[in-house]
Amino acid sequence: MSDAVDAIIDQWTQERPELAPGLWPVELLARIQRMNRILDKHLKAFAAERDLEVGEVDILFTLRRSGPPYALTAGALIPAAMVTSGAITNRIDRMEAKGLVERVRDGQDRRTVRIRLTERSIALTESLFEDHLRQYAELLAPLDPATCATVAEALRTLLEAGGDTSIT
Amino acid sequence: MSDAVDAIIDQWTQERPELAPGLWPVELLARIQRMNRILDKHLKAFAAERDLEVGEVDILFTLRRSGPPYALTAGALIPAAMVTSGAITNRIDRMEAKGLVERVRDGQDRRTVRIRLTERSIALTESLFEDHLRQYAELLAPLDPATCATVAEALRTLLEAGGDTSIT
DNA sequence: CGAGAATATCTCAACGTTGAGACACTTGAC
DNA sequence: GTCAAGTGTCTCAACGTTGAGATATTCTCG
Incomplete structure (x- = not known):
């Protein structure tokens, strides 16, 4: 081969x-x-x-897994999505126009903007993530689980050495 | 961890x-x-x-490893660089302006354009590739050779299954 | 030989990202 | 309380890529 x-x-x-x-x-x-x-x-x-962009799916997942109330500040989304501030503004603009998220200005700190999933997009994201996991599993089908674990572990080692920092 | x-x-x-x-x-x-x-x-x-773009280094390496006379058609560079035709035209334009490659129209088939390394860029690419290998080795330093081989093999399996085709 | 299909490259408008700077707001020191 | 420094988001021009279409050339067959 x-x-x-x-x-x-x-x-x-x-x-x-x-x-x-x-x-x-x-x-x-x-x-x-x-x-x-x-x-x-x-x-x-x-x-x-599903009429979405990859970056939009990423934002949906990031907000969904952050837990209720499914809202994060723009600043928090920047490292999570690994893009720059300009890109986040653009994505949120587009997603807001599509009704996927809404901007909520914070009462405490009026500089910050919370990006929140809408009711519609919370429901959408549930099945979206399940489909996503199915697709991921298919991609790894050619590999046995033990090998997957070994590779994942090796990559973790490289990421830590390479300075890939945890976000949360 | x-x-x-x-x-x-x-x-x-x-x-x-x-x-x-x-x-x-x-x-x-x-x-x-x-x-x-x-x-x-x-x-x-x-x-x-080194005052280069990643895509330019890629083209330099592709041409160098193709062997003398270090020339490939634009069409051959498209799958090698995994970009579209427009991107190749742009890159070659820029690289030609920098004196890194030259366009040579084929005498046999006047539609094709051969992209050829210049004398200067042949010399440049020699040390460039050696430095590149050093950098690659450093990135993998945290992993022992056996693990690297396992991971490389696993990825090869995935690539074949995923339809990543050989070029050459 | 000629017409249409096929091939190779270039053109160009649309798109998303980058990254520096602008702007608004908040915090901390005096 | 005021001012400077700090912080969070948005603006915008520059950039590289995409991808459909234009152009030029070659091939295929009738």
């Missing part, structure tokens, strides 16, 4: 044989990138089937 | 306990996404230090 990354490594081995011993990280990291592409494609299709 | 993905899973477990058994794919796939972010950040910094 040989995939696109193997082909890349073969080419480099051909062209720079003396570097071959240093190519092993490519096996892992290039596949992370490619796997991410595939994942992205699936997520995009998943969202599009 | 607990990372951002653990926090997400904990939240969902709290909010939808009945879905907890279906959350395990998130452990792996969400970490793929986050790892990809970190990787992207490193690559961006790596490129920026």
Whole structure:
């Protein structure tokens, strides 16, 4: 079996044989990138089937799992969604227009804006997340559970070393 | 040890306990996404230090590893870079302006354009790739080689199942 | 040989993100 | 109480990508 990354490594081995011993990280990291592409494609299709954007689904899930009253400040959504402030403003604008969230100005601190799920989107998000989990499980179907656990653990190690910080 | 993905899973477990058994794919796939972010950040910094864009480095490497005469058609670069035709045209425009590549019209088929490394960029790419490998190795330093091999193998399985096709 | 299908690249408007700066509001020190 | 520093959100221009369509060239067959 040989995939696109193997082909890349073969080419480099051909062209720079003396570097071959240093190519092993490519096996892992290039596949992370490619796997991410595939994942992205699936997520995009998943969202599009429901007239949503990937980023919008992300916001819905983030708000839903934060628990009642399903509201977070714009500032809290920035690290959760891993985008910049401008992007959050845009997304919320769009989602508000669609009736997926509403902006609620805080009485205590009038600078902050709470982004809250609407009644409609709370219901929507329930089934959305269940479908999402089903899609995720399908993507991992080719792997046995033990391998999945090993990979997940290895990635956790890398994330911690790489400075990926917990949010909450 | 607990990372951002653990926090997400904990939240969902709290909010939808009945879905907890279906959350395990998130452990792996969400970490793929986050790892990809970190990787992207490193690559961006790596490129920026050298007055390049990530996409430009990608093209340089693709052309270099294709072997002499270090030239590929625009069409061949599209699947290799995993972008659309418009993006390739733009990148090549920019790289041509920087003197990193040159467009050579084919004598046989005047529709095709060969993108070729310049003498200067061939030399540049040699050390660039060596530095790149060093950076990759550093990123994987927290993992022992056996684990890396396991993860790489698992990802290969997923990529094949996900329809990631070899290029070359 | 000629017409239509196929192929390769480029064009361009629409889109989402970035990131610096603006703006409004709050906090802390004096 | 006042002022400066700090904080939270929004604004906006620049940027790169997408993806459909335009253009030019080659191939295929009648």
